[in-house]
Amino acid sequence: MEQKIIDLLKRSNLSITDSRKKILESFFEQDSALAHADIEDHVGEDFDRVTIYRTLQTFVDKGIIHTIPTPDNAVLYALCKDSCSAGHHHDNHVHFICDNCNKTFCLEHVVVPAVQMPNGFAASQIDMVVSGICNYCNATT
Amino acid sequence: MEQKIIDLLKRSNLSITDSRKKILESFFEQDSALAHADIEDHVGEDFDRVTIYRTLQTFVDKGIIHTIPTPDNAVLYALCKDSCSAGHHHDNHVHFICDNCNKTFCLEHVVVPAVQMPNGFAASQIDMVVSGICNYCNATT
């Protein structure tokens, strides 16, 4: 784990710091997307709020994580797959928010469908967020 | 216009107040969706910030307006079509954000397509936000 994280930082041309390691760790330990507050909880008092903001921004810039739009307007972050590179996200999958456990997942294999735009409108990016009940909650109720 | 607004308020079982009239007016004068800040600009110093928050919330509850999720996590509001009623929004159209003029539009006639969910996931609501260039900006550049 430790080595995996260090490799990822090196590959992204980032220096290896405690905060970056700890924050990336949060993402690897969790299969769902994380809000800023979740990360603050995970890293505890070790790091300043501002450091977390800046670190997340750095990770987004380098293509390590991506942000997820949510209907309730909270900012969520999730790990990018390997096909993302600095400044160029390949984030065309559907995101899923569970109404029960409130976790957000990247449905990596569900591609956002194309839609026919009205005359004059040109689409460059499409975000699709589905909410409902996730597979874990469905299995346990 | 004045009468149209009063009728709408009456139909929604809301009392007719200056702030509600002025805020509804903002929506009727503008064909695109409005952020809280836009409304604050439009109504000027006439009303308290808190009043605007509460009025918008009331309108959402009564099915007069609906919120739009945006990728940059700003809250936007737009008028509902007549098919919306209190507590029951029929908001299954696609929303469009122009990268040029930054306005947000409801594409009333573009219905959100269905997507195949992975095993175990049950969808109850789907939000789709498209960004690109709107018809007005395309026509004038």
Next chain:
DNA sequence: TACACTATTGCAACTATGTTGCAAAATGTT
């Protein structure tokens, strides 16, 4: 390993956004 250079962090202060309780004012009803 020690040095110097650069990048990163923490702190403090600030802005923006949104919420709550309560008293005052406006609205609707009789």
Next chain:
DNA sequence: AACATTTTGCAACATAGTTGCAATAGTGTA
């Protein structure tokens, strides 16, 4: 017009996010 009910404005508070700057830690080089 008088009353009961809503709605509003104010003040205070809570949360989220940003910026400048000095202190600190990380990196490459000798």
